[in-house]
Amino acid sequence: MYTLKINGIERTFDVEADMPLLWLLRDEADLTGSKFGCGIGLCGACSVIVDGALVRSCIISVSSVAGSDVRTVEDIARDGRLSAVQQAWLEMDVPQCGYCQSGVIMAVTALLETTPRPTASDVEEAISNICRCGTYDRIRAAIDRAAQILAAS
């Protein structure tokens, strides 16, 4: 049995110790916003925030995050209001197929929580998600826009 706080709610799951966190989120917790892409920690489609740090949930086990505070893309809008990152994504019309985007949004959310005015090199270093649709230019523009929204709030 493993207990985690997921999106602010403590939940206990009877699962194998080596189950990837992504499986737990999608199959046990019914939180399907985090996506399976590569399964080997490369693409970032499965990105979530654990204890304040961005992680790729396909390559970490449930046992290694027992007791942790996990935040998924389902949690970043609050009281019916989009987060700054979500708002910027809409304004800049970022997604194409959309499959990778929840992971990108979580990576950008984590970046802006620690670095509210990121430089181009901060972005380059922090955002390594792969988008097969090639939305990279719109992602960069939307990060700038999200930083503006945050600064004005």
Ligand code: FES
């Ligand atoms: S599915 Fe986790 S990094 Fe690709």
Ligand code: FES
């Ligand atoms: S929007 Fe299609 S993979 Fe990124």
